[in-house]
Amino acid sequence: MESPFFTSLKCRECGKLYPKKATHICEDDFGPLECAYDYSAISRSISREAILSRPKSMWRYRELLPIDGDPTVGVQNGFTPLVKANRLAKALGVDELYIKNDTVNYPTLSFKDRVVSVALSRAVEMGFDTVACASTGNLANSVAAHAAAAGLKSYVFIPADLESGKVLNSLIYGTNLIGITGAYDQVNRLCSEIAGKYGWAFVNVNIRPYYAEGSKSIGFEIAEQLGWKFPAHTVVPMASGSLLTKVHKAYQEFIKVGLVPESRFSIHGAQAAGCSPISRAYKENANLIHFVKEPKTIAKSLAIGTPADGYYALGSMRETGGASEDVTDPEIVEAIKLLAETEGIFTETAGGVTLGCAKKLIESGKIPRNEPVVLVITGNGLKTQEAVMDHIGKPSVIKPSLREFESLLAARTDA
Amino acid sequence: MPIPVTIPTPLRNLTGGADTVQTEGATIGALLDNLDAAYPGIKARICDESGAVRRFVNIYVNGEDIRFLEEKETAIKETDEISIVPAIAGG
Numbered sequence: 210m211e212s213p214f215f216t217s218l219k220c221r222e223c224g225k226l227y228p229k230k231a232t233h234i235c236e237d238d239f240g241p242l243e244c245a246y247d248y249s250a251i252s253r254s255i256s257r258e259a260i261l262s263r264p265k266s267m268w269r270y271r272e273l274l275p276i277d278g279d280p281t282v283g284v285q286n287g288f289t290p291l292v293k294a295n296r297l298a299k300a301l302g303v304d305e306l307y308i309k310n311d312t313v314n315y316p317t318l319s320f321k322d323r324v325v326s327v328a329l330s331r332a333v334e335m336g337f338d339t340v341a342c343a344s345t346g347n348l349a350n351s352v353a354a355h356a357a358a359a360g361l362k363s364y365v366f367i368p369a370d371l372e373s374g375k376v377l378n379s380l381i382y383g384t385n386l387i388g389i390t391g392a393y394d395q396v397n398r399l400c401s402e403i404a405g406k407y408g409w410a411f412v413n414v415n416i417r418p419y420y421a422e423g424s425k426s427i428g429f430e431i432a433e434q435l436g437w438k439f440p441a442h443t444v445v446p447m448a449s450g451s452l453l454t455k456v457h458k459a460y461q462e463f464i465k466v467g468l469v470p471e472s473r474f475s476i477h478g479a480q481a482a483g484c485s486p487i488s489r490a491y492k493e494n495a496n497l498i499h500f501v502k503e504p505k506t507i508a509k510s511l512a513i514g515t516p517a518d519g520y521y522a523l524g525s526m527r528e529t530g531g532a533s534e535d536v537t538d539p540e541i542v543e544a545i546k547l548l549a550e551t552e553g554i555f556t557e558t559a560g561g562v563t564l565g566c567a568k569k570l571i572e573s574g575k576i577p578r579n580e581p582v583v584l585v586i587t588g589n590g591l592k593t594q595e596a597v598m599d600h601i602g603k604p605s606v607i608k609p610s611l612r613e614f615e616s617l618l619a620a621r622t623d624a
Numbered sequence: 625m626p627i628p629v630t631i632p633t634p635l636r637n638l639t640g641g642a643d644t645v646q647t648e649g650a651t652i653g654a655l656l657d658n659l660d661a662a663y664p665g666i667k668a669r670i671c672d673e674s675g676a677v678r679r680f681v682n683i684y685v686n687g688e689d690i691r692f693l694e695e696k697e698t699a700i701k702e703t704d705e706i707s708i709v710p711a712i713a714g715g
Binding site: 222233234236237238239240241394397398401405413414417497499500515517520 | 633634669672678679680681689691692710711712713
């Protein structure tokens with residue numbers, strides 16, 4: 210059954226159309242292929258009422274997601290809480306602030322469960338029995354888990370020096386986990402060679418046009434959860450830059466199909482100072498991206514030195530009046546703690562990058578204090594414990610004695 | 625003196641399957657012209673209508689992207705390592 214809504218793949222550079230196959234690059238100019246839709250057909254099918262009548266998952270926007278039949282993998286994913294963060298707002302000195310909390314995305318606690326749901330549903334539709342990915346960790350976890358649940362074989366390639374939580378959270382699902390001695394970009398280069406040789410569904414290589422579209426669901430949910438409107442400011446972490454461009458696309462599509470009236474929104478990008486190729490180009494007002502050969506940051510999930518969508522992420526930020534920032538490792542740790550202590554949300558390092566950069570954007574006036582802000586928090590802190598372990602103190606240990614407890618309490622009150 | 629140039633998989637149908645070809649030129653621009661004379665059509669895949677190297681194609685001289693050198697005016701010699709590499713999607 211063909212989708213009446215999702216029509217073809219289209220080159221982002223020259224616009225050439227391609228059939229909906231497992232392919233990702235334009236054969237003429239090497240531009241990336243993107244999913245194209247029939248928006249007038251979608252406008253006739255989709256409505257706020259129709260969406261509200263559907264289960265609370267990312268698939269309630271299914272007309273705008275690129276599969277032909279019903280989703281078969283990750284059907285329950287998405288629709289994470291949009292938390293009104295009053296205590297954090299006060300700490301940052303802004304009036305209205307929300308956390309899009311993908312630290313609790315189902316089932317592997319990061320936004321990657323969205324993209325993998327689309328990628329593997331599409332891979333199953335296309336008849337693949339083996340899936341694979343190159344990953345900085347979260348994607349690895351998600352591909353391994355979903356492949357297990359769908360009964361697919363999986364090969365997952367990661368930099369060998371990833372956080373132990375991310376390694377364990379892939380291995381547990383019985384995937385073939387391969388650590389590569391090198392940075393993510395080298396893992397990725399190897400994967401593009403492997404993808405060319407083996408007939409697998411490589412979610413972020415030959416299935417990338419489908420996979421990337423899953424990120425739009427974050428943008429759809431934010432708009433719906435805010436009462437069918439866009440926040441004036443959305444702050445998004447950038448690794449390849451794909452997520453940022455897809456949040457932008459999501460907002461544009463909601464306008465196109467008549468779900469949200471046209472209104473102003475700015476999308477801002479966040480990177481770690483130790484790997485900030487996109488942020489640097491933004492600040493230098495350049496279109497050329499200086500690739501980072503050796504990323505050095507605790508935000509390993511964002512450590513992509515050759516961001517595939519960097520150019521388009523720059524375009525999205527500039528077009529929407531957004532800005533870009535970057536933060537150091539100590540600033541990332543401070544931000545992780547701030548989010549935990551004000552809102553009870555434990556994010557991984559990427560979330561620390563997002564919050565740390567938002568803080569800078571507020572302080573510099575790029576995000577005015579009286580306009581609504583949404584921070585996209587993409588992953589869970591339990592997976593990157595190494596980053597904060599030495600910065601949060603240790604439990605006080607006492608004998609089971611009331612006197613010891615009271616003297617401890619007195620010492621703490623004095624301090 | 626000929627200079628070896630590494631050809632990426634998607635362009636090897638134009639070089640008879642060869643992954644490395646020998647060509648000449650004092651600059652990258654001249655090298656691309658000579659490459660196109662030997663393998664007609666290859667330049668149009670690498671450069672756009674205005675002659676600029678396409679956004680998703682990288683040309684490296686000794687591992688350095690020519691965008692950060694002198695672009696197509698980058699001078700080359702026979703001992704240089706020249707590779708043409710399409711950008712890799714991912715992440």
